[in-house]
Amino acid sequence: MKQLTTIFLLLFAGATLLQGQSDFVVNGSATEIDGCFQLTTTVNAQVGSIWNEQLIDLNESFEVAVELFFGNKDVDGADGMVFGLQPISTTLAGNGGTLGFDNVQPSLGVEFDNFQNLDFGDPVFDHITIIRDGVLNHNLPEGVLAGPIQTNANNPNVEDGTFYPIQISWDAVNQQLSVYLDCELRLTYMGDIVNDIFDGDPMVFWGFTGATGGLNNDQRVCLSYTTLLDGLADQTICLGETVQLEASGGVSYQWQANETL
Secondary structure (H helix, E strand, O other): OOOOOEEEEOOOOOOOOOOOHHHEEEEEOOEEEOOEEEEEOOOOOOEEEEEEOOOEEOOOOEEEEEEEEOOOOOOOOOOEEEEEEEOOOOOOOOOOOOOOOOOOOOOEEEEEEOOOOHHHOOOOOOEEEEEEOOOOOOOOOOOEEEEEEEOEOOEOOOOOOOEEEEEEEEEOOOOEEEEEEOOEEEEEEEOOHHHHOOOOOOEEEEEEEEEOOOOOOOEEEEEEEEHHHHOOOOEEEEOOOOOOOOOOOOOOOOOOOOOOO
């Protein structure tokens, strides 16, 4: 199984991290495999998406921790994935070069793009961009909220057969969206997304899209932990950090870490 360098502590004995894959609507080429969602296989012109069937309230903070697998084809691999927020439907999926998220309006997306589309102004390295309204063309400033920035600070290529721990956090109080890779902050955006993007309506669907075009890759999403599914007051820490456990009302206490930690 994959080795995580990020540890997620669940402070409720016997609770499950996720309610199960049945919470998601699976579209197009996407399928459930090995406890993850495979959005695309190594076949050209595929589009897959998963959308959670429950609307979430952006007036509340959330945290999504996943492992993303971008495949193992670099020069001949494409195209990438998007973490998306949109109020429209749980069946959305676009086309290859736009990662299955083109022209979704209104929307906010975290784009993980692994192919350089010169006509879109893409950088040469695999990159992350925070976008709005399904505009993945970086030549159009109305679509780019933050980025692009190299996905992995230590390697311009993430199509290397590695599962990458990704964390996406929305701080509703400070109106800040943050994207981390392996506990390292990669990109942030600060803004009133409820009013500026969603016209005052905070209720949206969340999920992932992925696509291939003239080239392809095996692209997967593995859910590690999200407050959007279990809603427990959890603590997220990185390797080497600590968290204080608290309890009251008893005489003696015992805590034992889950075997998957």
